[in-house]
Amino acid sequence: MILFELIDFDILRVMWWVLLGVLLIGFAVTDGFDMGVGALLPFVGKTDVERRMVLNTVGPVWEGNQVWFILGGGAIFAAWPPLYAVSFSGFYLAMFAVLAALILRPVGFTYRSKRDSQSWRNGWDWALFVGGAAPALLFGVAVGNVLLGVPFYLTEDLMPMYDGNFFMKFIGLLRPFAIVSGVVSLSMLLMHGAAWLTLKTEGPVQMRARTIGTYAGIVAALAYALAGVWLAFGVDGFRIVSDVAANGPSNPLYSEVARGGSWIEAYSIRPWIVIAPIMGFVGIAMAVLGLRAGREVSTLLWSKLAITGIISSVGLTMFPFILPSIVDPNSSLTVWDSSSSHQTLFVMLVAAVIFVPLILAYTAWVYKVLWGKVTEDDVTSGHSY
Amino acid sequence: MEIDVVELSRLQFAMTAMYHFLFVPLTLGLSVLVAIMETVYVMTNRPVWRQMTKFWGTLFGINFVLGVATGITMEFQFGMNWSYYSHYVGDIFGAPLAIEGLMAFFLEATFVGLFFFGWDKLSKRAHMVVTWMVAIGSNFSALWILIANGWMQNPVGSQFNPDSMRMEMTSFFEVMFNEVAQAKFVHTVSAGYVTAAVFVLGVSAWYLLKGRHVELARRSIAVAATFGLASALSVVVLGDESGYSASHTQKMKLAAIEGMWETHDAPASFTLVGFPDKEARETHYALEIPWVMGLIGTRSLTQQIPGxxxxxxxxxxxxxxxxxxxxxxxxxxxxxxxxxxxxxxxxxxxxxxxxxxxxxxxxxxxxxxxxxxxxxxxxxDTIPGVASLFWAFRLMVGLGFSFIAVMAYFAFMASFRGMRFPRWALWLGVIIIPTPWLAAELGWFVAEFGRQPWTVDGVLPTALSVSHLSVADLLITLAGFVTLYTVLFIIEMGLMLKYIRKGPYEDVEETETWMARHEDRLRANDDKGPFAPEPAE
Structure with a gap:
């Protein structure tokens, strides 16, 4: 098949790098509010009816939202196999913790209200709290570690190897900078969850969500600023020192990489990328103001913008790096050397072009059908969790 | 078994995959059955069909969520435990997985919420369309995962690229229309339909035995038995198709299933029972039926099947x-x-x-x-575990044929004998509920264990596919999965039984009327045990 040569390999690689970002952002803005809502559940809902209202705001949609996460995994596997291989085995125990949390979550949503027992329901409420808060925190910690560089290397057969014992694979991730970025992602998703609850609920639940959301937004802005300053002055960047073969084979060992300098240099090379952090800060500020002013729809949109800005800023700052290695910089994965083959990227692009618009269309339709507040009546009648 | 990373990774994969497949077949089949029931409701407007849709839909939901939850593990486990595999074949294997997400997961997961929450928000027809979307989405996901698995069995459309040190795709169409994948898809989906049919039939039979929800149970049996009969036939036919494709794609697996050590003159005979012995390379006490193997495997009388x-x-x-x-x-x-x-x-x-x-x-x-x-x-080493394959295969096939018999019997009684099921038949229906799951798991065992020592047949050995992890890493996650999955299984079974006992809650009145009408006969049946001649209905 020569069809795939219609689009150059390097262009496809950049397109898939953008699509990877789109998927992560899609995950964060959709499943993100579910996770935020889960993490907020014990605090915004005091009575059982209130908690059921909270759950039912996401009840019909969390399942579809979670597919962004699954698809993220699948797309990384298909488009960036070395990234999939290295990161998931490298962050082994953290990944397991995320999986366990994300397994508890669907079960919690569906099973919680299927028995009347109070202890049963309380148990699931805390499972949902963990299922929301733990991934929200750990994803940020993982991103922080990626910015710092991960202790992996590739053998000549491109087998991913990892320095450190199993203890290090979990505790070793909790480096101070990574914790700060964990705080960014957790508070950002708490704010997002609160914005969603403001839109979908009324009365005391809405009031509590607005209060917690405001604080979460302020924490997110401060932590994001701190992470930025830290990144500028306290974290080594990476750069490719050999010639860049943007159309070359996907073999990370073919390029030479050096550690040093700062990631922030990207902003002098590509000044336009400053738009991303600006979006992040403006989005948070407007979302916080919106929460205070009681605006509902626009708050959620600003919160989405904030998430988009924050996630994009990480990717744009690191470009073309995807996963740098601190123990063997040459093993670092970049956009130019860790993608799938030309043909696979093309086939996947065709699939994405066909299905993503369809997905967006029917998802929008579902949200439209479900538009409106979840009230006490809704949860006391039949069709609810 | 020595404790090393390879064996532990295999154990973990086998456990999590087989556990996942406790929920998948019911999702595949029940989604379609529920959609059929709702279609009848929309066409006839009779409330009992709406009630059936909602009742089986509730059980579907309890099952579905665990299929989703345990599917997450499957999607990420390749990277976690099988990172060299992921690097080596991700260029081909990843694509169907991602397309599965794009085409199938989004469809089923987005609409399943509306299925449960949309009853008051949608028109009758729109809701029916939503239900079909869930069913189609579930079935599409089986298609793509089996294209991925089919490639592991028969790696077409790809070649090794020495510069990137991995397999790369040369033809997406060959991967997609891989004959192994296509046969497996229909075989697996039909097996899911049989599972759901046996489940619906068994639960309904239990209601009939108890004299509860009779209107719903009778109709459910009628739907399940006809649907189940067609599916059970399809499972066997497509299983045969898989056998045929194995005769030229996975010769070793086929020979192992047959316990066939030497190449015999065509047409080979089929060993009905026997005791394969890997040490002696011989199958003891083999009871052979002449010609049959040659006919199944090669569909000819002249082609040889290698031993x-x-x-x-x-x-x-x-x-x-x-x-x-x-x-x-x-x-x-x-x-x-x-x-x-x-x-x-x-x-x-x-x-x-x-x-x-x-x-x-x-x-x-x-x-x-x-x-x-x-x-x-x-x-x-290229010889897989012959004896276990030999027996697993025979048990699976035996179960497959028994489903045809059971479904044919119930379909006949439902269509031509006015649903007058004898009590022993109803008990049989209840007792066989677990068997389709057993058959499905055996089928996967034959497919995957029969592929050993390879993860990708002839391309990548299992021993080389794992991640650079320690035994401790794997023991931690293994313990974690065992704990989590056991707890979830107990919870799921508890809820399933609770909702089956509770029954379709909206039909109290209907059932009571029916029971008043049939009080005498029901009472007459009470003390008679399962083999009493009097039919329950």
Whole structure:
């Protein structure tokens, strides 16, 4: 098949790098509010009816939202196999913790209200709290570690190897900078969850969500600023020192990489990328103001913008790096050397072009059908969790 | 079994995959059955069909969520535990997984919420469309995952790229229309339909035995039995298709299933029962039916099916051939772009058997230094566990045929005997509820265990596919999964039983009227045990 040569390999690689970002952002803005809502559940809902209202705001949609996460995994596997291989085995125990949390979550949503027992329901409420808060925190910690560089290397057969014992694979991730970025992602998703609850609920639940959301937004802005300053002055960047073969084979060992300098240099090379952090800060500020002013729809949109800005800023700052290695910089994965083959990227692009618009269309339709507040009546009648 | 990372990774994969597949078949089949019931409701407007849709829909929901939750593990486990596999074949294997997400997961997951929450928000027809979307989405997901699995069984449309040190896709269409994948897809989906049919039939039979929800139970049996009969036939037919494709794609698996050590003159006989012995390379006490194997496997009377011993000899040849490719690959690995053209040509000529050279990695770091004895051992490694395959396969097939009989009986009684099911038949319906799950798990066992020692047949040995992890890492996650999955299983079974006992809650009135009408007969049945001649209805 020569069809795939219609689009150059390097262009496809950049397109898939953008699509990877789109998927992560899609995950964060959709499943993100579910996770935020889960993490907020014990605090915004005091009575059982209130908690059921909270759950039912996401009840019909969390399942579809979670597919962004699954698809993220699948797309990384298909488009960036070395990234999939290295990161998931490298962050082994953290990944397991995320999986366990994300397994508890669907079960919690569906099973919680299927028995009347109070202890049963309380148990699931805390499972949902963990299922929301733990991934929200750990994803940020993982991103922080990626910015710092991960202790992996590739053998000549491109087998991913990892320095450190199993203890290090979990505790070793909790480096101070990574914790700060964990705080960014957790508070950002708490704010997002609160914005969603403001839109979908009324009365005391809405009031509590607005209060917690405001604080979460302020924490997110401060932590994001701190992470930025830290990144500028306290974290080594990476750069490719050999010639860049943007159309070359996907073999990370073919390029030479050096550690040093700062990631922030990207902003002098590509000044336009400053738009991303600006979006992040403006989005948070407007979302916080919106929460205070009681605006509902626009708050959620600003919160989405904030998430988009924050996630994009990480990717744009690191470009073309995807996963740098601190123990063997040459093993670092970049956009130019860790993608799938030309043909696979093309086939996947065709699939994405066909299905993503369809997905967006029917998802929008579902949200439209479900538009409106979840009230006490809704949860006391039949069709609810 | 020695405790090492490879064995633990295999154990974990087998456990999590088989656990996942406790929920998948019911999702596949029940989604379609519920959609059929709702379609009847929309067409006839009779409330009992709406009630059926909602009742079986509730049970579907309890099951569905665990299928989703345990599916998350499957999607990420390749990267976590099988990172060299992920690198080596991700270029091909990842694509169907991602398309599965795009085409199937979004569809089923987005609409399943509306299925439960949309009753008051949608018109009757719109809700029916939503239900069908869930069913179609579930079934599409089976298609793509089986395309991925089919490629592991029969790796078409791909070749090794020495520059990126991995398999790369050469033809997406060959991967997609892989004959193994297509046969497996229909076989697996039909097995899911049978599972759901047996489940619906069994639960309904229990209601009839108890004299509860009779209107719902009778109709459910009628739908389940006809649907189940068609599906059970399809499972066997497509299972046969899988056998036929195995005769030219996975000869070793087929020979192992048959316990066929020597190549016999065509047409080969089928061993009905026997005791395969891997040490002696012989199947003891074999009871053979002449011609049958040749007919199933090759659909001819003249074509030979190779026996295990001959296949091991062939494997040895391939190892030697693969070593030539491996040697060339090592040159390319160091010389990179400046590799002489003839070395690349040598590699191309022999790269098809590269995987066989990798079998030696279990014994030596550099396969080129392997001794004759190690080559012979590696060739013998290509024999999977013959006895377990032999028996698992026969049990699965036996169950498959029994489903046809059961479904045919119930379909006949439902259509031509006015649903007057004898009590023993109803008890039988209840008792066989677990058997389709057993058959499905056995089927996967045959498919996956029969592919050993490979993760991708002839391309990548299992022993080489794992991640660089410690035994401790794996023990932690294994313990975690066992705990989590056991707790979830208990919770799920508890809820399932609770909701089955509770029954379709909206039909209290209907049931009470019915029971008043039939009080005498029900009472007459109370003390008679399962084999009482009087029908329940």
């Amino acid at each position: 295990i011993n001959d296949l091991v000899d062939q494997a040895e040849e391939k190892i030697r051939n693969g070593l030539i490719a491996y040697d060339a690959l090592m040159t390319i690995r160091t010389e990179r772009a400046s590799t002489p053209d003839e070395v690349r040509a040598t590699f191309e000529a022999h790269s098809e058997d590269l995987g066989f050279a990798l079998l030696l990695k279990r014994y030596v770091d550099d396969p080129r230094t392997a001794t004759e004895e190690q080559i012979k051992t590696a060739a013998a």
